[in-house]
Amino acid sequence: MYNEGGHTEGWHGDGWISNFPGLHSLPPDIVATLVETSRIARLPVGTRIFGPGQAPDAFLLLIRGTVRVQQVSESGREIVLYRVSAGDSCALTTACLMGYEDYQAEAVAETDVEAVAIPRATFDDLIARSPDFRRFVFTAFSHRVTDLFRVIEEVAFSRVDVRLAQRLVERANDQGRVDLTHQQLAAELGTAREVVSRQLNEFQRRGWISTSRGAIDLVQPNELRRLAAAP
């Protein structure tokens, strides 16, 4: 433990670092800086971490939970851009902030979230001092940008049935159940609810799924996967 004035603070140790593979090899002095100046933030589910109106003042590393980054159009339609989960950083959002641009994406805590909040000054300091930290940050960037590229590709060139099948498979829990409404699925894909409803009806007609209010059970997930892998 590093200099914490003698009182125990639970998570305020360096234990969380083990959650970040990219940070394993940081030299002790860097770890010390991180641990000393960062604090642990706990955000209840639904918290808007970033968006028109709010802005985080720190670089966030997620210890637990997931954050959804999405875009909302004037007409109220939504599309999910990507998710940040434990071990990832909110690099992109942070970078955009640093560019002082206002843009209309927003980040929402999809579950209760625990995150390391690295103050801007520390972030800057670490970027300067640690090649490993730099690599960590740039790698995170890279992943997010790749996500955005994929979103663009899918929205521009893929069919909704294929994309819907992908999401169903991807967001099903262990029991093969997807706990989302048609409206929420539509928001995932950036399409309209009616479109999702119709596609789901078609899937059900084929016996691939069974639907109930607010949830969908995957009956033949392999068929969905096959469609999802379609060219």
Next chain:
Amino acid sequence: MYNEGGHTEGWHGDGWISNFPGLHSLPPDIVATLVETSRIARLPVGTRIFGPGQAPDAFLLLIRGTVRVQQVSESGREIVLYRVSAGDSCALTTACLMGYEDYQAEAVAETDVEAVAIPRATFDDLIARSPDFRRFVFTAFSHRVTDLFRVIEEVAFSRVDVRLAQRLVERANDQGRVDLTHQQLAAELGTAREVVSRQLNEFQRRGWISTSRGAIDLVQPNELRRLAAAP
């Protein structure tokens, strides 16, 4: 001029730095590093700077010309993601490289291009040493990400007629002429050629444009602008 071994090198001075507002306030030692280790690259129009197959080994700052970054789908459809012009950096592309990810976007020199190529080692060094350089890089990132967000928003939520009107206005030269084929316009928007042809016919029917082979003249640019600004 900084240490250049006594021989003149034309562009290999620090003259180009004046093209990058974000770099104006760099301290002399940083400028020295930049000038000493970077070289000037000249790329003829059409050069594929980055893409499936090629990869740049350096961070690029554009002195002259423009670079188009686009995505190509399996089916052959294309969409332009953003353009990098003089004074900008190819930050995003570079970052993606550093993340060692393979993705399918490509960068093409849209005109003859002159750029400062900063080797990876120098880039890393400068990031470490110069807060201003960091700010420059992150700001560039931010702009590109904002571009991507806008592309997603437009592709997902905007009508093609509106987007086409935007492009026509945006890519018209001083004489109000757009030197692009319908196919090229379709590639800008990520749609199909027939769709563009039909929309152009509609614009022409309304007297807003007149078309000829390989070019479009804006007759009533204000009407196009009005449509482009539509909600």
Next chain:
DNA sequence: CCGGGTCTGTGACCTAGTCACATTGGCGCC
């Protein structure tokens, strides 16, 4: 069991993308 809100279903209609093929314009070449 009743009333509200949320969620889902549906038909009609419009916009966008696909496919197949016809037509035209420009340009080099005999």
Next chain:
DNA sequence: GGCGCCAATGTGACTAGGTCACAGACCCGG
């Protein structure tokens, strides 16, 4: 000049996707 080629453009028919309006169905608290 006339010919032939190829890229660019035009068009119709059809499918997929998005919008609108509204009807039921389900759920939960009172």
